[in-house]
Amino acid sequence: MTTLSVVRWAALLPLVLLATACAQQEDGGGDAGPVTPTYPDDAVVLRIDQTGGFVTPAVALTRLPTVTVYGDGRMITEGPTVLVYPGPALPNIQVTNLDADQVKQVIERARAAGVGSAGDLGSPQVADVPETRFTLRGAVGVEKTTVEGLDAPGTGLTAEQQAAREKLRDFAAWVPELAAEAETQPYRPTAVAALAEPWVANDEAGPQAEVAWPGPDLPGTPVGTTGLGCVTVTGDQVPRLLDVAAKATAATPWTSGGKRWTVTLRPLLPDETDCDDLTSAG
Incomplete structure (x- = not known):
């Protein structure tokens, strides 16, 4: 290498080092400090x-x-x-x-x-x-x-x-x-879990009008040894259920399959999909 080439390289070296440092910062190679994690929407x-x-x-x-x-x-x-x-x-x-x-x-x-x-x-x-x-x-x-x-x-x-x-x-x-x-x-669910058990008259609740159940046939899948069954209401049945349930009470006798049922409704949250989420949450 000639003396002139050495002089030119010495003059360019600081610029090369500066460019390399800038590239490392842009690529995240430098210490950017703690990063706040991001999450999926329904996490x-x-x-x-x-x-x-x-x-x-x-x-x-x-x-x-x-x-x-x-x-x-x-x-x-x-x-x-x-x-x-x-x-x-x-x-x-x-x-x-x-x-x-x-x-x-x-x-x-x-x-x-x-x-x-x-x-x-x-x-x-x-x-x-x-x-x-x-x-x-x-x-x-x-x-x-x-x-x-x-x-x-x-x-x-x-x-x-x-x-x-x-x-x-x-x-x-x-x-x-x-x-x-x-x-x-108000939260509008896309699915509702319904726990059903045979309806029993309650004198304290007074007379209760029967309401036709708009979802899957009751009582649904048995839940362990609780005596309860569970069905998941989805799709077009959800808005119909919400409209009817808005006028019902916790003591309403719901009719399905020729029988009357007490139904406990549980709107499912964004990270939940069906009855299994309720039975496995405890």
Whole structure:
């Protein structure tokens, strides 16, 4: 190499190094800091639900999560309940749209509250209390934390256990408050699970008009040893069922196959498809 070539190469070397560094930054080769994970639209980012407790099999199987936050920002909660007896046939399910920053905040506050990392949370000395289950999807995968009797008195718990429970309790109360800060709309399901059992007259409910069942034949597939059957209403039958059920009550005798049935309706959430999702959730 001649002296002139060496001089020219020495002059060009800083430019070559600068161009290489810029290319590495554009290609993500540099340190870009932590990356916020993205999720499929119907992926559950956070769910708080309850299992167990002293309830009937129909209630246990159709119980709605307290709150579910999805990857696209939808947050589904159960709205206010009408204090009448018998109650409405359909639960009041509401959907709120959170933005990306709010979803990120939910994840961060869940971790700060101990979801996925809480240690010994103890067991209060109270019988037949439900368990509150926190499910969180983050960069490290799906993590779950289950607390027995989260709202029960602190009898039999250490100070550390009570403090850890308080953090989870505060978080569980905070998440639904996001719905109060945004516009909510009624949730319109694309499928409804229906748990059926033979109808029995109830004097307290008073006379109830029969309603023809607009879905698949009842009682459907047996659910274990509960005495219940389950069918999944889909397609064009869903809007017909929702219209009829809006005028029915929890004590309405539904007629199918020449018999009368008590039917507990459970609109399925975006990550659910059929009765199996209810029977496997506990």
